[in-house]
Amino acid sequence: xxxxxxTAEAILAATEEVLRRYGPAKATVVDVxxxxxxxxxxxxxxxxxxxxxxxxxxxxxxxRTHEGLxxxxxxxxxxxxxxxxxLTALFAAKRRKALDDPELFAxxxxxxxxxxxxxxxxxxxxxxxxxxxxxxxxxxxxxxxAEPAVAARAVFDATGRFHNPVYAAExxxxxxxxxxxAVCSLVIAGLRAPR
Amino acid sequence: xxxxxxTAEAILAATEEVLRRYGPAKATVVDVxxxxxxxxxxxxxxxxxxxxxxxxxxxxxxxRTHEGLxxxxxxxxxxxxxxxxxLTALFAAKRRKALDDPELFAxxxxxxxxxxxxxxxxxxxxxxxxxxxxxxxxxxxxxxxAEPAVAARAVFDATGRFHNPVYAAExxxxxxxxxxxAVCSLVIAGLRAPR
DNA sequence: CGGATGACAGATTTCAATATTTGTCATTCA
DNA sequence: TGAATGACAAATATTGAAATCTGTCATCCG
Numbered sequence: 487x488x489x490x491x492x493t494a495e496a497i498l499a500a501t502e503e504v505l506r507r508y509g510p511a512k513a514t515v516v517d518v519x520x521x522x523x524x525x526x527x528x529x530x531x532x533x534x535x536x537x538x539x540x541x542x543x544x545x546x547x548x549x550r551t552h553e554g555l556x557x558x559x560x561x562x563x564x565x566x567x568x569x570x571x572x573l574t575a576l577f578a579a580k581r582r583k584a585l586d587d588p589e590l591f592a593x594x595x596x597x598x599x600x601x602x603x604x605x606x607x608x609x610x611x612x613x614x615x616x617x618x619x620x621x622x623x624x625x626x627x628x629x630x631x632a633e634p635a636v637a638a639r640a641v642f643d644a645t646g647r648f649h650n651p652v653y654a655a656e657x658x659x660x661x662x663x664x665x666x667x668a669v670c671s672l673v674i675a676g677l678r679a680p681r
Numbered sequence: 682x683x684x685x686x687x688t689a690e691a692i693l694a695a696t697e698e699v700l701r702r703y704g705p706a707k708a709t710v711v712d713v714x715x716x717x718x719x720x721x722x723x724x725x726x727x728x729x730x731x732x733x734x735x736x737x738x739x740x741x742x743x744x745r746t747h748e749g750l751x752x753x754x755x756x757x758x759x760x761x762x763x764x765x766x767x768l769t770a771l772f773a774a775k776r777r778k779a780l781d782d783p784e785l786f787a788x789x790x791x792x793x794x795x796x797x798x799x800x801x802x803x804x805x806x807x808x809x810x811x812x813x814x815x816x817x818x819x820x821x822x823x824x825x826x827a828e829p830a831v832a833a834r835a836v837f838d839a840t841g842r843f844h845n846p847v848y849a850a851e852x853x854x855x856x857x858x859x860x861x862x863a864v865c866s867l868v869i870a871g872l873r874a875p876r
Numbered sequence: 877c878g879g880a881t882g883a884c885a886g887a888t889t890t891c892a893a894t895a896t897t898t899g900t901c902a903t904t905c906a
Numbered sequence: 907t908g909a910a911t912g913a914c915a916a917a918t919a920t921t922g923a924a925a926t927c928t929g930t931c932a933t934c935c936g
Binding site for chain 1: 831832834835836838839840841842847859860863864866867868869870871872875
Binding site: 514527 | 930
């Protein structure tokens with residue numbers, strides 16, 4: 487885990503490892519430095535504060551968790567189907583993370599909660615993708631909405647139970663799939679243009 | 682605050698007072714007993730555990746917070762308007778509680794989180810009211826839904842951002858009203874029977 | 877010179893001793 | 907007799923001293 491000069495990339499990787507091992511409460515900057523075989527002062531050359539380092543790791547994790555969504559949003563299937571696919575993929579990605587490694591998921595849930603800016607930025611990205619799908623639906627005549635961006639945010643809010651980590655404990659309930667289907671259908675029906 | 686014999690009612694009132702003064706972390710059964718001028722053993726004659734006492738107080742608080750909703754649900758205006766009124770009243774009640782006395786609201790948010798049974802029961806009551814509104818809409822031909830109870834739960838889930846206490850911090854944001862309107866309209870449109 | 881270091885002050889966390897709380901129950905009291 | 911008490915064990919919380927951590931910076935090294 488050590489090479490020529492210390493890079494931000496290497497620090498981020500080491501931080502991830504330390505967070506996985508010790509959890510969010512006990513992971514320290516000193517631990518990260520020790521894992522890299524450098525002094526903790528060197529870490530502060532690349533990240534101004536511990537909070538900034540954590541935010542950077544969190545941002546990476548969120549991006550990695552949701553890679554593939556943009557592709558769905560950019561597809562060319564009818565908007566209602568595309569929206570359903572996108573929401574399903576979002577829920578599936580979140581749930582997989584939460585159920586595969588609950589401890590790591592809990593760790594990142596704590597990190598996400600530490601920085602409002604990271605959340606806002608990330609939600610912004612996702613809302614943008616939703617906006618594009620809805621705008622596409624309006625263009626093809628299947629959706630009706632005065633402002634696509636407002637509708638997109640409404641869809642994101644309405645499906646919160648299936649992507650907001652505070653609900654993670656409910657994602658292994660037996661009827662969660664049915665609940666998702668019900669909300670998903672309700673939301674898509676709500677966007678549909680009256681014939 | 683003291684009369685002849687010790688009643689469950691008096692204990693609940695004293696517990697509320699102690700919770701308001703000390704908060705959920707420091708309020709003890711001994712405090713409650715002291716407030717009543719009795720020994721803590723007497724409290725255990727009426728409530729089997731501290732958790733049961735807290736759950737009882739929580740149930741009362743939830744009931745008090747949402748009184749008036751049942752009346753709206755039982756009204757005779759068209760279902761779409763009635764649903765909008767009901768959701769608006771629910772959000773308004775929650776938000777008033779949260780903004781009027783944030784500390785007390787935080788206290789009860791902690792208590793609510795302590796007991797899944799209390800939440801489930803309470804959500805059940807609200808979902809029942811929603812089911813009645815939606816069933817009414819189906820009867821009058823303004824709503825379409827295969828199963829009113831499933832649709833009701835979907836509506837409850839979709840509007841979570843405006844009644845789940847975990848979102849309380851967002852309820853003073855300037856654009857929260859607009860966000861509520863957007864979700865509310867989306868959900869009602871989703872229930873509407875195609876003409 | 878640019879990157880790395882480690883000593884340092886102030887803030888935060890840990891840990892173990894101490895004190896309080898929860899829940900029980902034999903006894904008291906009216 | 908039925909409600910209330912208070913002593914008690916086990917679990918939990920508090921406290922304060924010691925250790926660790928965060929963030930800075932004068933200094934060092936290649």
